[in-house]
Amino acid sequence: MKTIIAGCGKVGSTLAEQLNREGHDITLIDVNRTALEKASSSYDVIGIVGNGISYSVQSEAGIEDADLFIAVTDSDEINLLSCLIAKKAGNCKTIARVRNPIYDNETAFLRNELGISMIINPEMAAAREIGRLVLFPSAIEIDTFARGRVELLKIQIPKDSVLHQLHIFELVEKLRCDVLICAVEREDAVIIPDGNFVLQELDTISFVASPKQTYNFFKKIGIKTTSIKHCMIVGGGKIAYHLAKQLLGLGLHVKIVERDRARCEELSILLPDAVIIQGDGTNETLLQEEGIEYAECFVSLTDVDEENILLSLYVASCSKAKIVTKINRISFTEIIAHLNLGSIICPKNITAEYILQYVRAMQNSMGSNIETLYRIVNDKVEALAFNIKKDSPIIGKTFDKLSLKSNLLICSIIRKGKTITPRGQDMIMVGDQVIVVTTNSGLKDICDILR
Incomplete structure (x- = not known):
């Protein structure tokens, strides 16, 4: 997908790095030649020196053929105006970073009347993320899939926990908790565990579950679930x-x-x-x-x-x-x-992640079946949600018949609003959303989970 980014600051360079890693054709626009040279030498991007509100600069960047224009300069007004010009010049999707609180109540007007596809306020997005953590105080990190139906949480196993020396396959039998532990951090190692993996106190674990099962899991292992006042x-x-x-x-x-x-x-x-x-x-x-x-x-x-x-x-x-x-x-x-x-x-990473989720949704409508992607455990692990389409060759095959790549775990299936923790005899069907966690980077299609 051809993407133009106006602004090569913290957010712009982070977006360029992430989108380049995911195979996008990136062009960066900025008035700072040094910043562009640094980005061009670090990632496979084209840098153009100029102002994003200039039609001639946007034309040089290839706005007529662009799929997406992202404006993340330090000026709200430059971001909004450059998106308007891009919309007229290229008829592409546009995203503007807008930080001034005076625009907080005007985002609907800016989207509906001016045709800006997405408006992101970094401070408001960061506050929203912090608010989720405050309301779920035992979690170190919280990410969501399928509009909140499934959560990916990260916690540290306390000392003297019932999880200490417990095999993962014993979770359902002994604790009767429908959760799936998908990553374990132990000292400097990151492990995608199988059922025979033995947990230890002070391990940091990432697990997938529905909100109801998360609450049940925390209650069973003695972690505080009361909200903060x-x-x-x-x-x-x-x-x-x-x-x-x-x-x-x-x-x-x-x-x-x-x-x-x-x-x-x-x-x-x-x-x-x-x-x-x-x-x-x-x-x-x-x-x-x-x-x-x-x-x-x-x-x-x-x-x-x-x-x-x-x-x-x-x-x-x-x-x-x-x-x-x-x-x-x-x-x-x-x-x-x-x-x-x-x-x-990290506000710049949160802003970039919100924009990346929109980009992936665009890709999904253009043929890719990645709906959501999070990088967790200091970017060492990817958690992806795939939408399953009718032509996928893995449809109708039970999991025990699939030859999956190593260091990869199918964590959850969302089917018609229901959350399923997959077992050996379960299978993937058309319309499912499948959540996968892996240390293998670069997965672009659900078929990439196979050897």
């Missing part, structure tokens, strides 16, 4: 505003610590039900005065990654709070993964 946020930026608004609407008590007095006054008006505290969130005395040791949830959202990391490490050392850490620059990922930072949120 109080949340403390350090940093009063846009993500904090969207998150607080969301949590207050769900009946939670929210406390925000922010340095800037003018921003505190603004938040007091925007969020009258929240407690706004002017102060330095990295001040240990202030945090103790605000009862950090009794906190149920702590979210570090300052603009400085190092502050967020240190804050989360401190809170982890003195409380049992659910911790969420915002990190903008994903460097030294192996080191960060071993720190006790709770759930890590």
Whole structure:
């Protein structure tokens, strides 16, 4: 699929990398020649120096033949205008990144009247992801398939858990839980387990289940399922505003610590039900005065990654709070993964993932049968959802007759709204959505699961 991306910043370069990895024909537009040269040398993309709102620049990029135009520059107005020009010049699908809250209530108009296919607000998307983690505090990560019918969750097995020294095939028999463990992280190893795999305490596991079965599984293994009532946020930026608004609407008590007095006054008006505290969130005395040791949830959202990391490490050392850490620059990922930072949120990756899901849905309508794709376990494992079409050669064959690739697991089948955990005698049928987890990258069709 031919895709043009205007903006070669954090989101634009992340999108270029991911889409290039998935085989798309990518052209990048940016006024920064150095950024384009860096991207062109790292990925197989074409770079064009210029402004995305220029018709001549878009023409040079091949807008007349493009399937998709994505605008992710630092300016909302440039993104919106460049999408309008692209729509007129190429009649392609368009996606705009729009961050200013004044557009929050106008997205329907922008889509319906101006013809922009998708509008993404990075801060609102990040707040939505954090909100899901706050409402399910035991999970490190949560992804969803089939409009929420199936969840992919990541947790760490606690010490003295009933899962310790348990074979995976014993889960159904002993715990009567219809879940499927699809990835295990043990020290530096990542394993796609079979039924004979033995779990150990402190393993980090990713599993697939329906929301009802997830709750049942957590209850059986003694993991907290009660929802959080109080949340403390350090940093009063846009993500904090969207998150607080969301949590207050769900009946939670929210406390925000922010340095800037003018921003505190603004938040007091925007969020009258929240407690706004002017102060330095990295001040240990202030945090103790605000009862950090009794906190149920702590979210570090300052603009400085190092502050967020240190804050989360401190809170982890003195409380049992659910911790969420915002990190903008994903460097030294192996080191960060071993720190006790709770759930890590990277806004640029969330924005890119939302856009990628739209792109994959476009591909699905153009012939591909990938509906959703997540990269989990530090990008070492892929979780994919395939839509099964009538011409697929794997239809009607039982799983015990399929010769599947190694390091690959069929986790779930969604059929007419019902979720099925597949066993040996189950089979795939037309119209199913099939969820696959694998360390093999580059799967583009359901047939690629076969040897």
